[in-house]
Amino acid sequence: xSGLKEIRKEINGIDREMAALFEKRMKAAAAVAEYKRKHxxxxxxxxxxxxxxxxxxxxxxxxxxxxxxxxxINDTMAVSRDxxxxxxxxxxxxxxxxxxxxxxxxxxxxxxxxxxxxxGSFRDAYGAVVAGSCDCAVLPLENSYAGEVGQVIDMLxxxxxxVNGVYDLPVVHDLLGLPGAEKKDVKTVVxxxxxxxxxxxxxxxxxFEQVQxxxxxxxxKYVAACGDPTKAAICSRECAELFxxxxxxxxxxxxxxxxxxxxxxxxxxxxxxxxxxDPGLRFILxxxxxxxxxxxxxxxxxxxxxxxxxxxxxxxxxxxLLWNYYFxxxxxxxxxxxxxxxxxxxLACCCDRLKLAGAYRSALLE
Numbered sequence: 001x002s003g004l005k006e007i008r009k010e011i012n013g014i015d016r017e018m019a020a021l022f023e024k025r026m027k028a029a030a031a032v033a034e035y036k037r038k039h040x041x042x043x044x045x046x047x048x049x050x051x052x053x054x055x056x057x058x059x060x061x062x063x064x065x066x067x068x069x070x071x072x073i074n075d076t077m078a079v080s081r082d083x084x085x086x087x088x089x090x091x092x093x094x095x096x097x098x099x100x101x102x103x104x105x106x107x108x109x110x111x112x113x114x115x116x117x118x119x120g121s122f123r124d125a126y127g128a129v130v131a132g133s134c135d136c137a138v139l140p141l142e143n144s145y146a147g148e149v150g151q152v153i154d155m156l157x158x159x160x161x162x163v164n165g166v167y168d169l170p171v172v173h174d175l176l177g178l179p180g181a182e183k184k185d186v187k188t189v190v191x192x193x194x195x196x197x198x199x200x201x202x203x204x205x206x207x208f209e210q211v212q213x214x215x216x217x218x219x220x221k222y223v224a225a226c227g228d229p230t231k232a233a234i235c236s237r238e239c240a241e242l243f244x245x246x247x248x249x250x251x252x253x254x255x256x257x258x259x260x261x262x263x264x265x266x267x268x269x270x271x272x273x274x275x276x277x278d279p280g281l282r283f284i285l286x287x288x289x290x291x292x293x294x295x296x297x298x299x300x301x302x303x304x305x306x307x308x309x310x311x312x313x314x315x316x317x318x319x320x321l322l323w324n325y326y327f328x329x330x331x332x333x334x335x336x337x338x339x340x341x342x343x344x345x346x347l348a349c350c351c352d353r354l355k356l357a358g359a360y361r362s363a364l365l366e
Contacts, residue, residue: 025076026083033084037091040136040164040266042110043084047278047361049077085113092117094125094137100217100239106169106262107138109365126155129265137265141166144259146194152263153316156357157286157326163358165264166282169365170256173199174237175249176220181229183248190219191234195253199234202252208232220245262365263358271335272361282311283335284357288318288326289350296327298350306343308333326353335359 036043053073060066091114095103098118107116117134119125128134141163142148156163173195177186188209189196195216196203203210213219216235223233224243233239237247272281285303289295303310312330334340335356347354 026080029080029083030087033087035270036084037088037135038266038268039270040264041270042165043081043088043113049074052077089113091115092134094119094128094134096120096122096125096139097215098217098221100220100235100242101215102169102171102236102260103138103140103262104217105236105238106167106260106365109169110138110165110167110262110264111136122149122151123155126152126159126161126265129161129267130159132267135266136164137161138262139265141261141263143171143261144257145198145255148314150316153314153328154319156263156265156284157316157328157355161265161267162269162356163263163284163360164266164268164270165360165363166358167262167264167363167365168259169262171198171253171258171260172236172251173216173234173253174240174247175232175252176223176235176237176240176243176245177232177248178223178227178229179244179246181232181246181248183232185229186232186248187230189232189234190223192216192219195234198253198255198258201254217242264360269356269358271359278334278361279332280361280363281332281334281359282362283331283333283340283359285329285331285347285354286326286357287329287347287351287354288324290352295350299327299347302343302346302350303329303331306339308340308343 033043053070056073057066057070060069091111093107093111093114094117095107096119097103104116104118107114117128119128122139125137125139129137139152140149141152155161175183175186175189186206186208188211189203190211190213192215193212196210196212213222216233217239220233220235220239220243223231224245232248233245234252237250239245240247287299289299300310300313308331310329310331312328314328315325316328318324318326344354344356
């Protein structure tokens with residue numbers, strides 16, 4: 001019996017040490033939460049957690065105990081996530097549009113515990129972050145059908161904010177009607193012109209009349225308010241929960257490749273950690289070149305010479321200078337590598353204006 005008491009005494013001592021280390025770890029987690037709030041980064045990082053579990057488990061020499069340690073460290077990180085979510089409950093995320101819009105959905109998927117704040121325009125949402133009334137903004141960069149969102153790209157070039165995350169949100173359109181209504185009751189569909197266009201074949205097959213509305217979420221709100229079972233909205237199923245509608249048919253858009261890329265805009269610039277060879281790492285460069293023959297080619301050659309593959313190269317007109325353009329480039333790779341710093345130095349020699357507008361790890365929202 002005395003032997004058991006000694007063992008329990010030893011365990012109690014270990015538990016005291018673990019409690020102190022737990023408190024120390026959670027204080028570090030709080031610092032991580034503050035960093036992520038400042039830089040507009042999501043709390044959950046699956047790649048990072050897998051890396052921690054794999055690396056730390058190697059410190060455990062007993063193969064049997066190593067299996068239990070993986071579970072232990074995963075549970076510890078889950079507790080850490082919950083703690084960080086609690087700390088960030090006051091985080092405010094700006095978006096342009098109304099509740100139920102795709103930007104609203106994207107903001108909720110990236111920051112599930114933050115308060116989403118609606119603004120009437122991209123500029124107002126951007127300005128709220130600049131002014132400090134919101135911590136970050138989730139704004140669309142481009143759509144696979146409609147192309148780039150020029151106003152947002154222009155603000156990224158001329159404004160003070162940076163992109164610290166880019167997320168692909170598949171656009172799925174459903175048919176929503178009043179509770180109790182059936183698809184056979186519907187005579188008229190209401191939605192944004194782009195959504196109507198993307199569901200044109202479905203609308204034609206069913207002989208529906210079309211009514212254009214300013215956006216898909218407002219169309220759902222209109223259908224809910226009018227109380228007419230012959231009217232239905234084409235929008236996302238999230239709108240059904242928000243406005244008390246029923247889903248009459250799912251995924252009615254012809255293409256399943258319609259995707260909108262959203263950027264997280266913050267006041268602070270950061271560089272994503274992890275493996276520098278991670279194919280998901282990207283960065284955004286924006287610049288103007290000197291008015292000399294071959295300046296653009298020189299800039300492109302500098303980027304290629306340092307081993308960075310360009311995914312995107314676009315030009316945009318500069319509003320303040322007639323017939324002058326700036327360039328937007330997205331590249332694969334980690335810019336914190338030594339070659340990245342050298343590349344930026346070389347680019348500065350042939351560019352009048354140069355901005356590292358963001359560095360991020362691309363992700364898909366599901």
